[in-house]
Amino acid sequence: MLLLQLLVQLRLPLLKVGLLLGLLLLSSCSRAESLLVEKQAFEIASFTTQSGQLIAPVRVGWEAYGKLNADKSNAILITHFFSGTSHAAGKYQPDDAVAGYWDAIIGPGKAIDTNKFYVISVDTLVNANVFDPKVITTGPATINPATGKPWGLSFPVVTITDFVEVQRQLLDSLGIQQLHAVIGASMGSFQAIEWAVRYPERVQRLIPVIGTAYMDAWAAVRLERWAYPIKQDPAWRDGDYYAYGQPVQGLSTAVAYITQDALYPTAFNQRFTDPLQDQAPQQDIRAPFSACQQLMAQAAERSKLQDANHILYLVRASQLYRAGMGDNWQQALQQVKAKTLFLPASGDQLLLPTMSQHSAAAMPQAAQVQYAEIPGDYGHLDGVFNIQAVSAKIAAFLN
């Protein structure tokens, strides 16, 4: 109504007012509606890991938003985080409850503007959400055609480089040689950085969000704590549980830990009951706090789409990461030619802003490093839930 009053005050002929209103409504509709997207599958008949082991076949899912231009120069690759999938934006059906995780910044007229860019995203190997019908991945839970049984722990340890190589083969198959940018959050930042290190001529811009170019002893040990509940669960059976059912207790606990580590106390405390409201824990050290029960219930629900071994493989791939995957990540970074924008979250307690700072400090001159922090109450997850806070920064960097 305010807008209508304004237009009338501007004394525009009523017909024009009607037209303008129609256009505004249309544009606000198209802003509110998410893109409709489709999951596609990419298969590599025989894939050799960096460690020299064979996975045959590899199948991964991918999706894309926007249109590839004639000279295939407008592609942006989005690499996903630990618990994520290739569903970075849009909806599969108009009535999907939620859109892809970065829908706030990917779409027509948004920071990563699908009117200009062809945005592509790929499920990683050993994706956590292997039982999500919209995820296509290959990992320990996949049937190995050579044996007719799930790979289990016979699946080779895969690394961030292997994730990148699968993506590279997909892009090759699409004829995409140049990437306008690679952008990824958290474990996605590892892949993005690795792209810029391995293929410096192919990556023009790099945005590591809540990321780092190295995992140190502190981070590797911290992540081992996600693996511990699974490895200690007798139902894990040393990874060979597929005939018996998942190690539900260990898997749920791991997912609960991952959730908490990614949340700053402000957001966490808004979601879970204050311990002072609980009576039972005051009587018995075995009695759980409501907050623990609530977190575990959420994690149990979420982990129904996940596989315990896939979580362990993702933990290991993350623990092993450092730029270039050799013994000197600072030196490896010297390969980068991409203009680089680091976007850590101020409250991140998982991949600390200092890790982004140390990574940025080790980048070569060619990277013309920029650095900005994402504010918010979520901590690590501000890189997902509050990414719109830096959308202007991202838009400017891409243009």
Next chain:
Amino acid sequence: MLLLQLLVQLRLPLLKVGLLLGLLLLSSCSRAESLLVEKQAFEIASFTTQSGQLIAPVRVGWEAYGKLNADKSNAILITHFFSGTSHAAGKYQPDDAVAGYWDAIIGPGKAIDTNKFYVISVDTLVNANVFDPKVITTGPATINPATGKPWGLSFPVVTITDFVEVQRQLLDSLGIQQLHAVIGASMGSFQAIEWAVRYPERVQRLIPVIGTAYMDAWAAVRLERWAYPIKQDPAWRDGDYYAYGQPVQGLSTAVAYITQDALYPTAFNQRFTDPLQDQAPQQDIRAPFSACQQLMAQAAERSKLQDANHILYLVRASQLYRAGMGDNWQQALQQVKAKTLFLPASGDQLLLPTMSQHSAAAMPQAAQVQYAEIPGDYGHLDGVFNIQAVSAKIAAFLN
């Protein structure tokens, strides 16, 4: 030698030079040497917890540095942290490898000057280090005279208030009505704050170091993660393991987690091997990183003096803490009359500086709150290992 040259240049008569040198050597000796201290025992024949349960008897250890003055007005109480004991300063024998944990600030001429103050420190109930011959505590590992067997989980859940009440009875027995100050780090800050809330007339100054006046859902759930490895260890046997031996794996893991959570990455990475130096973890997701093995080995060694149930009881006492132990900690803080100095550690990731800030903001005017951060590479443990960084601040506040 530089000093000698200086003195000679000052053309002092040689006799005076000799005297001065002697004095300097003497004072530097007395600075280097720690106080010699003695552990004493305090027994309460029958102690009733705040929840109304009986512990008979309670025995705790305590030690003191300096001399109580005639009107008993110069006492300072030091309350210890989760993994700590009453050994806050000095040595039991001149050749002890290390002195008490705050020896840098407690002693003659130090920030907490034992030439002026009578400094007293008490082992808590359910102290973690129950098998340290220098620790005297009462908890699940203690023989209950009523049954002739260890209390186990029949030991009542005890709270920070119960710790304070044991200390109060000890001070009463010594005729100490006034405390010049109560100072404690971490879980010790809970006790210090509770002293100032319960006995506002008795506490003149309060210094919560790396502390907080409340534990929220985030902190309570985080601490439950220390309990999890013990509770999941089959050797824990629901707390009834005393006839069989400790749940060593669970206990060591808990101690490892506690250690990591108290250390900022900078200090952690200086102590443990970088993951990029490991080969085995690249081949098998079950193969541990050297850093994990090193941390676990240290924790296993350290936990030999500890009891798994005691850890669980300390976790619960910590989880349940909020000032006043009622349903409104901010209101409870209004009781405080002590001048207050909050000293969080800048890099603390366990009890975040924001928790000290929120606590400080809730203090009444009477507290004339001061706030300063402890710098350093240790994170939470800067409140112990780098406490000398704020020694001038503490000294000024006490005088």
